[in-house]
Amino acid sequence: MTSPRPDLAPDPELTRTEMKALQREIARAAVFEDDHDLGVDPAALADPLAATASGDPPIVAGVDQSFLDDDRGLSAIVAMQAGEVIERVHAVADLEIPYIPGLLSFREGGPILAALAELSVEPDLFLFDGSGRIHFRQAGIATHIGVVCDVPSVGVAKSLLCGRPRKGLENLPVGTRVPIEATERVEAPEGTVLGYAVQTRQYDSPNRHINPLYVSSGHRVGPETAADVALELASTYKLPEPIRLADGYADEAKAEYEESSAERERI
Numbered sequence: 001m002t003s004p005r006p007d008l009a010p011d012p013e014l015t016r017t018e019m020k021a022l023q024r025e026i027a028r029a030a031v032f033e034d035d036h037d038l039g040v041d042p043a044a045l046a047d048p049l050a051a052t053a054s055g056d057p058p059i060v061a062g063v064d065q066s067f068l069d070d071d072r073g074l075s076a077i078v079a080m081q082a083g084e085v086i087e088r089v090h091a092v093a094d095l096e097i098p099y100i101p102g103l104l105s106f107r108e109g110g111p112i113l114a115a116l117a118e119l120s121v122e123p124d125l126f127l128f129d130g131s132g133r134i135h136f137r138q139a140g141i142a143t144h145i146g147v148v149c150d151v152p153s154v155g156v157a158k159s160l161l162c163g164r165p166r167k168g169l170e171n172l173p174v175g176t177r178v179p180i181e182a183t184e185r186v187e188a189p190e191g192t193v194l195g196y197a198v199q200t201r202q203y204d205s206p207n208r209h210i211n212p213l214y215v216s217s218g219h220r221v222g223p224e225t226a227a228d229v230a231l232e233l234a235s236t237y238k239l240p241e242p243i244r245l246a247d248g249y250a251d252e253a254k255a256e257y258e259e260s261s262a263e264r265e266r267i
Contacts, residue, residue: 001116004150005029010109012096019103023139024187029147032133035220036152038124057082060233061123062242063115063145065108066250068257071095075111076250079121080242090253091115101161102136105144112145125221125229126153127243131161132218132226134180134194137187146219153218154226155195156243160214162186163194171209172199177227180214196227200234210238 038058061079073095079087091114131140132155146153163180177196182188195216215230217223233240
């Protein structure tokens with residue numbers, strides 16, 4: 001997969017001020033509304049009979065990361081079509097800066113772009129384990145990589161980086177979505193809907209509850225569609241299936257890589 005906007009790719013050599021300036025440029029280039037070729041309602045994404053404008057079922061890819069050590073990251077991508085895995089790829093690349101809240105794409109962008117270069121299929125939609133528009137400068141990792149590659153993308157985060165839910169999030173029924181709106185910490189008009197807290201799964205018990213996911217537009221996908229996608233693809237587990245499988249594949253690839261490295265050391 002090529003990058004139509006390599007000029008906007010995450011560059012760990014930039015200063016923090018330059019990184020933030022690049023994120024603002026990314027946010028200006030991002031499209032936070034539906035502008036994709038899925039050709040189907042999000043509720044049909046896992047339907048083997050659904051078809052895009054090309055006549056084929058849409059391909060949805062999950063992207064997740066693992067870490068070999070403090071200096072190397074492993075990015076894994078699992079592409080699915082009609083509910084079946086059709087391709088898995090991964091790549092290892094250096095992590096050139098430490099974790100800095102709000103600048104995750106500059107740390108993890110290298111391994112992700114390296115993995116995308118290995119992908120032979122062209123997904124209609126990408127789901128990233130991380131934020132999209134729910135970000136201080138509206139440019140989380142799903143937005144950054146989505147804009148660089150000009151692909152429809154959605155951010156699915158397990159914790160809320162910024163913004164404010166419009167109501168409480170404890171023990172929500174399955175299917176509930178609560179708007180996450182911009183606050184003064186976000187570079188957007190206060191009250192702007194950045195995404196949704198989406199309750200994909202819930203315990204059938206008053207004594208414990210599952211927290212929602214924080215779903216937002218990455219690029220070329222509107223917030224309502226992003227929430228629809230997360231709900232539809234999280235049919236059995238909390239995480240949407242493409243991300244859940246990418247998470248498992250990242251761990252599998254990491255174990256194989258470490259075993260191979262240990263074997264080479266013994267020889």
